[in-house]
Amino acid sequence: MGASYRIVDFASIYLGARFNYAYNHYEGELKNIKVNPKNEALGLDGSMVEAASTFNKIAVYLDGKAKEAAGAAEQYAAAAEKYAAAGDKASAAQSKAAAEQYAAQAEELMIKSKTLEAVAAQVSDKELDVEQTGYGITPIAALAINYKRLSFGLRFEYNTSIEMENDTKVNQVGLDSYNDGVKGDNDIPASIYAGLTYSLLDNLRLSLGYGHWFDSKANLPGKQEKYADDTDEFLYGVEVDFLTRWTLSGGVQVTRYNLSDEYLSEMNIILDNTTFGFGLAFRATDWLKFNVGYFHSLYNDWDEKVEYGKNTYKRESRGVGVGIDLDI
Numbered sequence: 001m002g003a004s005y006r007i008v009d010f011a012s013i014y015l016g017a018r019f020n021y022a023y024n025h026y027e028g029e030l031k032n033i034k035v036n037p038k039n040e041a042l043g044l045d046g047s048m049v050e051a052a053s054t055f056n057k058i059a060v061y062l063d064g065k066a067k068e069a070a071g072a073a074e075q076y077a078a079a080a081e082k083y084a085a086a087g088d089k090a091s092a093a094q095s096k097a098a099a100e101q102y103a104a105q106a107e108e109l110m111i112k113s114k115t116l117e118a119v120a121a122q123v124s125d126k127e128l129d130v131e132q133t134g135y136g137i138t139p140i141a142a143l144a145i146n147y148k149r150l151s152f153g154l155r156f157e158y159n160t161s162i163e164m165e166n167d168t169k170v171n172q173v174g175l176d177s178y179n180d181g182v183k184g185d186n187d188i189p190a191s192i193y194a195g196l197t198y199s200l201l202d203n204l205r206l207s208l209g210y211g212h213w214f215d216s217k218a219n220l221p222g223k224q225e226k227y228a229d230d231t232d233e234f235l236y237g238v239e240v241d242f243l244t245r246w247t248l249s250g251g252v253q254v255t256r257y258n259l260s261d262e263y264l265s266e267m268n269i270i271l272d273n274t275t276f277g278f279g280l281a282f283r284a285t286d287w288l289k290f291n292v293g294y295f296h297s298l299y300n301d302w303d304e305k306v307e308y309g310k311n312t313y314k315r316e317s318r319g320v321g322v323g324i325d326l327d328i
Contacts, residue, residue: 002140014142014155022162022186024132026178033123055120059113066109073102129169130178134186136162149199159218160188177222185219195235203242207251209235215257224268229258247281264302269313271299281325289325294318 002016033051037044042061044054076099083092142155168180177184195209211233216225237251253275264270277295284290297317304311 004142004144010147011143011145014140014144016140018138018140018157020136020138020160020162020188022132022134022136022164024130024164024186026128026130026132029125029127031125052120052124055116055123059116059120062109062113062116066106066113069102069106069109073099073106075099076102126172127170128173128178130171131167131169132164132186133167134162134164136160136188138188151197153193153195155193157188157191159190159214161219162186162188164221184221186221187218189218189231190214203240205239207235207237207239209233209237211235221268224263227260227263231255231257245283247279247283249279249281251277253277261304264304264313266311266313269302269315271302271313271315273297273299287327289327291321291323291325293321293323 002014004012004014006012034048035051035054036046036048037054037058038046039058042057076095080092080095080099083089083095138160139158140155142153144154145152162185163183164186166178166180166182168178171178171180176182191211191213193209193211195207197205197207199205211231213231213233215228215230218225220228232255234254235251236253237249239247239249241247254273255275256272257270259270275295275297277293279291279293281289281291295318299315299317302313304313
């Protein structure tokens with residue numbers, strides 16, 4: 001809702017607000033991970049087997065070996081004490097060295113066993129089903145100027161504070177931020193937009209636009225504003241009227257988010273992109289116009305460096321819109 005006031009014949013100002021209802025839904029699963037290890041003692045011949053149970057099986061095996069080594073270490077340590085009490089320093093030294101060797105072996109095997117238990121938990125079946133909801137109000141101020149063949153608009157939207165709350169059905173992924181009832185910030189950053197349109201001819205118009213989002217000043221999920229600079233958007237458009245009642249338009253939007261690698265993840269993929277759009281309008285009467293539009297966004301790839309190399313994230317998006325303008 002809002003209201004505008006014409007301050008002079010060619011300029012007006014606007015004040016208003018927008019109510020935002022935010023809804024996120026994360027739903028996914030990770031199942032049936034398999035591995036193909038070889039170990040004769042455990043009957044593993046390189047065939048594909050279920051990962052979690054296999055790693056747990058190996059962990060139990062190593063745990064048993066660790067206990068055997070720990071038992072041997074205790075026996076050699078006791079023998080070393082007996083030899084020392086009997087004055088047999090050479091045998092005592094040998095037994096002590098053996099005890100230390102078996103103790104180190106037991107510790108190493110126990111670490112490997114615990115590591116495999118942790119790996120087994122990571123590759124076990126997992127499921128996530130979380131809905132997040134929240135709301136906020138955006139104050140808006142704007143200025144519009146229309147002078148001869150020139151139109152100019154400037155709009156500022158204040159930061160929208162939104163707190164999302166989880167309604168969690170299932171959370172087996174080990175992320176506390178998705179637990180039921182947990183609340184987190186998810187602001188819509190403040191933004192400022194400027195647009196300029198100039199009519200070269202009565203039926204030909206060119207447009208330029210610029211938008212700036214103050215991401216680094218907002219409270220984002222997981223305090224990600226620490227890894228975000230502000231976002232810039234550059235827009236270019238052309239519009240031409242033909243056959244009296246038809247209008248054809250085209251445009252380009254270039255978006256640069258200026259995010260660090262720490263901001264991005266497989267759950268939060270926001271990539272620089274360039275969008276191409278086309279539109280067609282038909283004015284059926286002096287007060288009724290039909291619109292249809294299409295856009296295609298091309299995103300820059302993101303390479304995430306990981307221990308085993310890199311993950312490359314790619315995406316594209318397309319959209320179609322239809323609308324009706326009423327001028328009454």
